């Protein structure tokens with residue numbers, strides 16, 4: 001089932017080198033998620049096509065600010081933000097099938113016209129399917145913290161991916177990262193600060209954007225007393 005529908009054929013990653021930031025979980029899918037993945041991916045999804053570049057015209061049929069979200073999970077924040085900012089074109093990248101199915105079903109049910117998805121390794125999509133200086137903003141919300149030291153190399157916010165995203169941003173574009181994992185926040189602050197193409201929009205931690213909703217996941221972190229750390233860096 002995982003790779004059977006049209007548009008979802010092929011591997012989630014084609015890299016022969018480099019460490020992946022995710023493991024493919026065989027998580028259970030609801031019938032609705034499965035049906036959405038099969039039936040709606042052709043309507044709202046982009047295939048992995050490294051020879052092609054994606055931009056706002058592919059999402060909304062015209063030029064518009066273009067925001068790319070890395071690892072949207074179940075897409076709760078993605079949907080809320082796309083609805084809050086209807087004049088912005090959103091592209092969501094995620095490998096996890098139940099999450100992609102869920103987001104597709106929300107796009108259909110809520111008739112969201114400014115959000116499309118690609119189910120493939122975000123590192124490869126950013127590298128191969130986004131043109132340099134074409135993106136107005138990247139959202140990276142609560143990426144997997146890979147807490148064990150020996151797994152830190154799997155963290156998506158490594159220097160290489162930060163540099164790659166920076167290269168895809170237009171001048172003045174932003175990279176917005178949020179985590180509830182203090183040590184990952186500190187490490188990412190260091191990584192992003194060390195990237196010459198970026199500057200911190202704040203002294204240190206950023207303020208929450210008014211359009212970013214508190215998800216269930218985030219509420220649990222707040223209830224457990226973990227601070228939410230936000231970073232917003234601007235492309236020079």
Ligand SMILES: C[S@@+](CC[C@H](N)C(=O)[O-])C[C@H]1O[C@@H](n2cnc3c(N)ncnc32)[C@H](O)[C@@H]1O
Nearest residue numbers: 021022071072073094095096121122141142144
């Ligand atoms: C901890 S979850 C957070 C999900 C969501 N952003 C949220 O705030 O609830 C991180 C997500 O990133 C996805 N992910 C990790 N590495 C990825 C990659 N290279 N390409 C696409 N998705 C990735 C995982 O599948 C997972 O769903």
